[in-house]
Amino acid sequence: MTKDQIFEFFRRLAEDNPSPQTELEYGNAYQLLVAVALSAQATDIGVNKATRALFAKVETPQQMLDLGEDGLKAHIKTIGLFNSKAKNVIALSQILVDEHGGEVPDTREALVKLPGVGRKTANVVLNCWFGQETFAVDTHIFRLGNRTGMAKGKTPDHVEAKLEKRVPQPFRRDSHHWMILHGRYVCKARTPECWRCKVADLCSFKKKVLEKK
Template identity: 65%
Template sequence: MSEKIDKPAPGVKRQSAKAAAKSRKGRLVAARPPKIPYSADEIGEIFRRLAVQRPEPQSELEHTNSFTLLVAVVLSAQATDAGVNKATRALFAAADTPQAMAALGEDAIREHIKTIGLFRNKAKNVAALSQALLDRHGGAVPNDRAALEALPGVGRKTANVVLNVAFGEETLAVDTHIFRIGNRLHLAPGKTPDEVEENLLRVIPPPYRRHAHHWLILHGRYVCKARKPECGICVLAHLCKAEVKTTDVPAELEPLPPGPPPG
């Protein structure tokens, strides 16, 4: 994941009339849906193929419960999942509950995660959010966006991941991979992560929204890479409208049964 540790800025700069936006429930929402070069059937086929490729996608951040998931996502801001996992194995062995983490303390947390970028501020946030969970929520991770975003170090993307992975909600956290795919494929163009999130949720068929977050992240991480997309192994090659596409021939994908999306 790629998310700033500090809270999102409370204000949004005024945009031109063409890019006008309005606020809804504390988030940026595009005034009009952008025009995209895909039909509803094509979009459905994109996500059907991603679903066949990875029927049960999982987060690559190692965790054992909703609390360790929350901590791992907070630590993943501007860091790789592999780097976070390397640091959290020992950290979570020492403390995998808010009580244990608060007792461990900021100094010890910092020692465990000093290989991760911005580790000092992250250690401070992990210690503070652990205490906040004890003080405000009885030690439980809340299934509520506002309550999550009120925790130290937790922004919209972190809340989206926790709500999706821990609680099964149809949320979509836009990291650098999803932001790139939304714009590169012209599937959900937007100038900000909030705009891409809003536009993706407009077009993703309901049966696919639960796992769309992971499908798109994994596709961006391993196939539609930033510098050089691997079009030769892409199952979406014949559907993709990206200018950088190098082939129209989709990779083999077995099985690929016809029929309705999963219910």
């Protein structure tokens, strides 16, 4: 995709959805961090179902520690890999209490040192809570980057680096939300719904599905 096509790509998505948001439910930075950490290899819908009751009780790292690992597992047992995720959430909560005064840090360097927090999770927190221009490359964005020709790469880090270079203002802060939502609901993995895509003419995907099956 050319620079002009990329600009128009985001312009149209922004026109359709001016204020895109993550579909994860949270009330503060800590709850967002926990929700994103739990969402690895799980759906936002599944995470939200599990965290509604949890977040009604737990708003801070100390409250999570008071709940304990077994108490946390009881809330998130419907989420994949819940045992290891519970262990990580308790461990990161302890570090937040011990080293950060119970607050979520606002740098990627500090975030990725937390158990269970990788670059993608850190980028989501930095973007959604702190308003930083980060590109959290999940499976949807990885697919879109390659399929559309906007940011081709063999790894999520490669795609992130390409997006960092190619996504223009004023779309940088919200671009990963538009791409996630577009990938989740329109440019789907198995059968992209090109027949109803607002940006199909800008995309370099050669096997466009132009008729609904």
